[in-house]
Amino acid sequence: MTATWKSWPNLFHICLLLCATGAVSQNFLLEPRSTTVLQGSKVQFSATVEGKWNVMTWTVGKLLVLTVLSGGNITSSGQYSARFCPGGDTSCVEFTIHNVTRQQSGEVICFVQGEYGSKIAHLYVQESGTVNIVGGNVTVAQDQQVEFQCLTTGWFPEPTVSWTLSGQDVNSSLYNTTSMTDGDTFNSSSVFKFQAVHNTTVECLATVPTLPNPQSSSVLLVVVPKPTDWTVLIAVVVSFGGFALLVLLILGIIFCYKRRKEKQLNYQDEMRRVRTQSQSGVNAGGQRQGHVNAGYIPEGQTSVAPSELTDSGFCQRNGSSFEMPDVVNSSQAGNGYNSAYNTLDESGFKKHRHVTIV
Numbered sequence: 001m002t003a004t005w006k007s008w009p010n011l012f013h014i015c016l017l018l019c020a021t022g023a024v025s026q027n028f029l030l031e032p033r034s035t036t037v038l039q040g041s042k043v044q045f046s047a048t049v050e051g052k053w054n055v056m057t058w059t060v061g062k063l064l065v066l067t068v069l070s071g072g073n074i075t076s077s078g079q080y081s082a083r084f085c086p087g088g089d090t091s092c093v094e095f096t097i098h099n100v101t102r103q104q105s106g107e108v109i110c111f112v113q114g115e116y117g118s119k120i121a122h123l124y125v126q127e128s129g130t131v132n133i134v135g136g137n138v139t140v141a142q143d144q145q146v147e148f149q150c151l152t153t154g155w156f157p158e159p160t161v162s163w164t165l166s167g168q169d170v171n172s173s174l175y176n177t178t179s180m181t182d183g184d185t186f187n188s189s190s191v192f193k194f195q196a197v198h199n200t201t202v203e204c205l206a207t208v209p210t211l212p213n214p215q216s217s218s219v220l221l222v223v224v225p226k227p228t229d230w231t232v233l234i235a236v237v238v239s240f241g242g243f244a245l246l247v248l249l250i251l252g253i254i255f256c257y258k259r260r261k262e263k264q265l266n267y268q269d270e271m272r273r274v275r276t277q278s279q280s281g282v283n284a285g286g287q288r289q290g291h292v293n294a295g296y297i298p299e300g301q302t303s304v305a306p307s308e309l310t311d312s313g314f315c316q317r318n319g320s321s322f323e324m325p326d327v328v329n330s331s332q333a334g335n336g337y338n339s340a341y342n343t344l345d346e347s348g349f350k351k352h353r354h355v356t357i358v
């Protein structure tokens with residue numbers, strides 16, 4: 001029992017100690033706990049201390065670089081500076097590293113004298129290097145495969161390399177990038193292959209997260225148009241022209257042939273027409289004249305037998321023909337068996353008519 005009672009004060013003291021240290025850590029803040037910046041920029045940390053304090057120190061890369069006295073006396077060195085937060089509140093101190101370098105990467109420690117102890121923040125510094133497209137401007141023939149190599153040097157960490165063609169992003173499947181360490185930085189090589197079509201600006205870009213704008217290198221790709229394009233064009237034009245000529249020729253031949261056939265047909269038609277016309281003309285004439293004759297025959301005659309009359313000047317009947325001279329006419333006129341007569345028609349032609357006796 002006594003032992004228990006004796007142990008209570010010890011526990012109480014331990015508790016006091018723990019609670020006290022807990023109170024200390026709650027009353028001393030270092031912000032930010034971690035930061036990443038680009039080499040050459042400035043980085044700030046702030047320490048807020050509750051209660052009364054006297055001395056504060058800042059350590060960067062295991063070097064004590066700055067001391068602050070709560071009374072206002074600040075001793076700084078080189079690229080480090082500190083000041084009380086705006087408003088003159090001595091419980092808050094702003095610590096700044098100007099023109100930060102990769103060597104300052106690591107722990108930044110703030111120590112407040114007394115029971116406050118120390119707080120640690122982490123500083124990461126990135127480095128931007130160089131970008132260069134090997135070989136400069138390029139002139140190639142159209143449709144030729146071109147290869148560009150982009151070298152980046154002195155980056156930390158590994159840069160992200162990308163390409164653009166006339167400002168348009170290139171799909172990352174079209175290029176290969178490999179990186180290698182060079183001391184505490186990285187070199188990288190990116191190879192981009194494509195087919196030259198247009199005149200373009202080829203740009204290689206490299207960046208790290210803290211860099212506001214990527215570093216870049218650009219060259220011109222001058223594409224000389226293919227002379228074979230003209231031969232192709234000429235070939236196309238010539239073949240089209242030839243085809244057109246051929247078509248024209250064929251059309252011409254067809255046209256001529258048709259015309260000729262038509263002419264021939266016309267000629268034949270004409271010939272046929274003429275032939276039939278002449279035949280029918282002869283027939284018609286004969287018939288007409290036959291009628292005329294038939295009309296004339298009864299004139300002054302009463303007993304003239306039906307007869308066949310032609311202009312040929314002779315009659316055919318039962319295979320026998322004979323001519324009847326005017327003498328017969330004059331001597332046998334009174335007999336009335338047959339008659340032949342001469343008559344003068346309106347045209348003044350003298351017509352010689354024959355009558356055949358049946």
Ligand SMILES: *[C@@H]1O[C@H](CO)[C@@H](O)[C@H](O)[C@H]1NC(C)=O
Nearest residue numbers: 135136137138218219220221
């Ligand atoms: C590429 O061409 C451009 C425009 O003609 C010129 O300004 C630039 O200097 C050239 N670059 C190289 C590396 O020759």
Ligand SMILES: *[C@@H]1O[C@H](CO)[C@@H](O)[C@H](O)[C@H]1NC(C)=O
Nearest residue numbers: 168169170171172173174175
């Ligand atoms: C890049 O190309 C690949 C295949 O070639 C395709 O699947 C992908 O969608 C493309 N990415 C973009 C951003 O166009």
Ligand SMILES: *[C@@H]1O[C@H](CO)[C@@H](O)[C@H](O)[C@H]1NC(C)=O
Nearest residue numbers: 173174175176177191192193
């Ligand atoms: C990238 O490299 C791989 C393997 O070396 C290869 O198969 C691929 O064709 C390359 N791509 C380009 C665009 O060079």
Ligand SMILES: *[C@@H]1O[C@H](CO)[C@@H](O)[C@H](O)[C@H]1NC(C)=O
Nearest residue numbers: 152153154180181182186187
């Ligand atoms: C990185 O690039 C620099 C400059 O081009 C060169 O001197 C160095 O040898 C390269 N390092 C490696 C590991 O290739």
Ligand SMILES: *[C@@H]1O[C@H](CO)[C@@H](O)[C@H](O)[C@H]1NC(C)=O
Nearest residue numbers: 142197198199222223224225
């Ligand atoms: C590229 O530009 C050059 C002059 O700079 C020109 O002679 C050439 O025809 C251009 N090529 C194409 C494909 O437009």
